[in-house]
Each structure stands twice: as structure tokens, then as C-alpha cells.
Amino acid sequence: MSALEIRGLNHAYVASKPILHDINIAINEPGIIAIIGPSGTGKSTLLRCINRLIQPSSGSIIFQEADIACVQGRSLRELRRQIGMVFQEYNLVERLSVLENVLTGRLGYMSAWSAWRRKFKPEDIDRAFELLDFVGLSDFAMQRADSLSGGQRQRVGIARALMQAPRILLADEPTSSLDPKTSVEIMELLKTLATDRGIPTLVNIHDVNLARRYAQRMIGMSGGKVVYDGAPSGITDDHLKTIYGGESWLQ
Template identity: 60%
Template structure:
């Protein structure tokens, strides 16, 4: 499935020949070719251990690719280091499975962590963020349904509330791309739907494309514009949700009896 181009005529994210080997000669990712368009959610599905999380973490260089190319709006990310890599990372928001909040800090302080790549270190150390950033943080708290939680410590929140803060923190970066790594796996079914509805709405309003790793196929069908199915480190399906059939699921997950 071809990804729709961005404003410059090319997809915002282009991946070519991506390989990752944690052990030499044993690839976790086997030559991934993928383009992510300028809007909507692309859901990546597949069994545990097939490389879904590794794929996301290679994109923002939390994991170093073994070889291949990853281009964000034409900039080759795999060649960057030092300051250039830090500047590129702030363009990519990340929502984590286990929230990745600073538990002892307040909700507001966690949101403002999304601006760490944009303010001088002394300002962050003294918590002297620009008024514009503080106003945006309050606006995002309202948008995620937590307007009265600014001073609440992160460790006092429920799982669903923590993930809402995680989404707001990622959007504080004003990212060009958002990665979401199993953001609902620790949540009950009702809260999972609410969190994905929120993610879809806010990123849609902001015009930020999302790459979402998710185990729940039905939620992928419900919220994604496009589904990428992976098996044994390779892409075996790429298309719209309505094209995903039983035969594809068998190719992705293997076996017959679980369907």
C-alpha cells in the first residue's frame, strides 16, 4: 500500500532495507521497506518477538539499526549523532507501553519534559519554562480530560490517566511523527478504547501521522487507516483494515485453531 505523500511530495517517513541484528547473523528485522504517509494511524500487528517494538525504536534511534536507511522528511536519521541526533529526536514523539513518566514529578512537570529538547538546560533545571509552553501544557491537559490534575503526582494516577499524560507529553514536542509502542496493553478494554480514541482525535487535529504497535487486531481495524502485519521480522501484509482477511492473519500469526 503506497503511503500518501507529505507536503514536499514524498512521505514524511521512509524506511529502506532496515535490518537489526542483536546477535550477528540472527536478524530481528529482515530488510524492512516501509513508507508512512502524512496523516492517520498506521497500526503494526504481529506476534510477540517479531520485531514490532524494535522497528519503532530503530526509527527514533533508541535502538541502533544494523543497516538500512530511515528518512524523516528527507533527513537520513541513521547517519546522525550528537547534537544533530538530539535535534532529530525532538521531532519524533513517543508514547510508551509502561507510560515512562517520572513518578515523583507532577503531571505538569511531566508534560513540560516534552519541551526539554527546546529549552536551555538551566531553564529546565530551575523549572523556568516559557509562558507559551506552560499555556500549551494546560491546554493539552484539558484536551486529554485532566484539567484538574496539573499538580497531582504521576504515581497517584491510574493507568489510563498516566497514558493520557504520556500522549499529552508527546504532543508537547509538536512532533512531526508520533510512535506509540503498545500503549493500551496495560489497560482494561474500555480504557484502551478511550485512550485510542483520544490518540486518534488529537493527532488527527494536529496533523501528526502515527505508527502504532498493537496486539489487539480488532482495535487496529477500528482505529487505523492502514495495517502492517509482521511475521518473523518481515512485512507480510500491508493494506487497509477492510482488506485484512483470515488468510492474512494466519500468515501473520501462524496456526489455525486460534481464529
């Protein structure tokens, strides 16, 4: 059984202007699957359909033997808490401490009353400290999130996603706001958790070289369609011309 299977997925924000066209993808393996393509081709929309931040127009997304595109209420909440998300703009609560931000990854497992009070279990607090050590931020646990650098904030976002104990991880342009050195560090971290912890990780990324370096599979999108799906070693300049258009940028 696939960890995730997308069948005939379509989405349009405006009825006459579809963003995604008949997307069919099966994710069977742990590791990084990089999704590349020009801005506006639907990469972020695809991830947001997978975790139901938006409702797909049609098609199915099979995860844990259920169709995420159809479920509602409690069933949807139970599925979504197993899908970790790392955001381009971090989405941290700036006034809270680093530790508290990581602990918010457990809110989907708590009652509304406990979540409102932020009454976390001791074992969850211990786990949050372990994850902060994993991402290299154990010394920053009590600092406010707004005191951190961009790379540090993204590490907090990764630790928060791992607090959900996800079966799959989505990362939407996790390096786009970072310098080259920090981008490499974040991709190294994502690769470690994807391979060592066996979590399939879908990463939207603009940097083709980073994608080639860290992904074991690349999905190229153009015009809202999948135009390449295979090994990084198999993607050629001709494929990249199809995905991005033109060729002067390849020089």
C-alpha cells in the same frame, strides 16, 4: 515527500540472530497506521530504530530530509525532538506532578542549564495546560503522577509527546496494560490527534480488532518481515494466519 521513509532496514541484537529483515515502509498520510504481529517479531524494535533509541544494523530512515540512522549529536537531537513517543509502561517521573511530566516534552528545545533548572517558558506552561484539557486531565495538573490510574498515566504520556510539537508520533503498545474500556478511550484519543491534528501515528498493537477499528492502514509483521501492508478492510484470516501462525486462535 513522505513524512517518513524506511528503506532496507535491518537490525540484530546478536549478529547471527536478526530481528528486522529488509523493512521498507513509506508513511505519507496522517492518521493511525497500526503495526500488528506476534511478540518478538520486531514491532517495538522497529519503533526504537525510528527514534534512534537503538542504532539500526543497516538501512536508512529518512525523516525531514535526513537519515536518522546516520546523524549524530545535535542533528540527531533536533530530529528526535520532532518524533513523539508514547510508551507501553508510560515512562513518567512518578514523583513529579502531572503538569511537570507534560512539560518535560519541551526539554529537547531548552538549553542544558534551563532544562536542569526546569525553567519553562510561560507559553510552554500555558500550552501544557491546554494539552491536559485536551486529554481530559485539567483537574489533575498538580497531582503527583504516581497517584493516577493506568489510563490517566497514558493520557499524560500522550500530552507529553504532543508538547514536543511532533511531526510524527510513535506509540508502543499503548493499550496493553489497560482494560478494554480504557483501551478504547486511548485509541479514540490517538485517532483524534492523528486525524484532526494531521499527525501520522504509528501504533504497535496486539488487539487486531482495535487495530481494524481505528487504523486507516495496517502493517502486519511476522518473523521480522512485513507480510501485509494495506487497508484494514483488506486483511483476511489467511493474512492473520501468516502473521500469527496457526488458526485455532481465530475461532
